[in-house]
Amino acid sequence: MMASRNRPEETVARVDRLTMAFGDTVVQRDLDFEIVPGTIFAIMGPSGCGKSTLLRHMVGLHEPAAGRVFLGGENFWGLEQHDRNRLLQQAGVLFQGGALWSSMTVAENVALPLELFTDRSPELIADQVAFKLALVGLAGASDVYPAALSGGMRKRAGLARALAMDPRVLFLDEPSAGLDPLSARRLDTLILRLRATLGVTVVMVTHELESLFAIADDSLYLDPETKTAIARGAPRDLQKQSEHDQVREFLNTRL
Numbered sequence: 087m088m089a090s091r092n093r094p095e096e097t098v099a100r101v102d103r104l105t106m107a108f109g110d111t112v113v114q115r116d117l118d119f120e121i122v123p124g125t126i127f128a129i130m131g132p133s134g135c136g137k138s139t140l141l142r143h144m145v146g147l148h149e150p151a152a153g154r155v156f157l158g159g160e161n162f163w164g165l166e167q168h169d170r171n172r173l174l175q176q177a178g179v180l181f182q183g184g185a186l187w188s189s190m191t192v193a194e195n196v197a198l199p200l201e202l203f204t205d206r207s208p209e210l211i212a213d214q215v216a217f218k219l220a221l222v223g224l225a226g227a228s229d230v231y232p233a234a235l236s237g238g239m240r241k242r243a244g245l246a247r248a249l250a251m252d253p254r255v256l257f258l259d260e261p262s263a264g265l266d267p268l269s270a271r272r273l274d275t276l277i278l279r280l281r282a283t284l285g286v287t288v289v290m291v292t293h294e295l296e297s298l299f300a301i302a303d304d305s306l307y308l309d310p311e312t313k314t315a316i317a318r319g320a321p322r323d324l325q326k327q328s329e330h331d332q333v334r335e336f337l338n339t340r341l
């Protein structure tokens with residue numbers, strides 16, 4: 087009996103025959119994939135194919151038109167609200183823009199989820215915030231307000247906040263959007279380091295080829311024409327070997 091049960095710790099995220107729609111307009115249908123723990127998984131495809139919408143389905147912001155989303159082995163949309171909130175507190179999310187609270191310092195931003203969702207002591211929270219800021223290379227910026235940070239530092243602060251609750255999965259929407267090339271490469275390096283240090287799984291939306299090739303070891307290509315996923319695998323393999331012209335073209339076109 088036990089061996090056949092789907093034990094929550096064995097899976098971080100899984101999408102099962104998912105159809106995504108806005109009203110009657112289907113964006114993607116029949117998406118079916120599981121994310122291997124510890125991988126950096128990229129959601130890719132041309133503009134408008136539904137990458138961000140898929141991420142929003144995976145972090146509980148958009149209800150499926152059909153199909154299921156599993157987080158930590160649990161069928162997210164089949165749960166009561168209370169249990170959904172519990173699962174979401176364990177997901178680390180960084181949206182475009184970083185969305186830090188401008189009236190709070192970097193340290194206060196990172197502390198906020200811990201203050202809201204745990205009963206840890208202020209001393210313990212301060213220690214954990216310092217640890218997360220050191221992890222992202224912002225140890226010296228704890229008392230700085232977001233407005234005084236560079237774009238790259240703001241992303242790092244957003245990552246530290248996303249890591250506050252020690253998530254098993256980080257969901258990142260276009261993490262390097264708006265960054266200069268050097269800051270974007272540094273962010274890639276940081277994401278690799280976080281995976282190595284914490285063992286965290288990363289699910290990210292990106293259309294940056296450099297990032298895809300540098301850090302993603304698995305990916306899904308959403309095709310806007312057929313409105314479903316037509317390729318899955320390491321971007322480097324798909325670049326050379328995908329049976330679909332549009333996938334090879336996408337991965338070989340530098341804008």
Ligand SMILES: Nc1ncnc2c1ncn2[C@@H]1O[C@H](COP(=O)(O)OP(=O)(O)OP(=O)(O)O)[C@@H](O)[C@H]1O
Nearest residue numbers: 108113131132133134135136137138139140291293
């Ligand atoms: N709130 C909304 N209401 C209706 N349609 C929407 C809404 N948000 C997105 N869409 C449509 O859904 C489709 C997918 O959008 P989405 O933002 O997920 O694409 P994307 O692949 O992330 O694009 P990009 O790379 O340009 O960010 C697009 O055709 C978009 O116009």
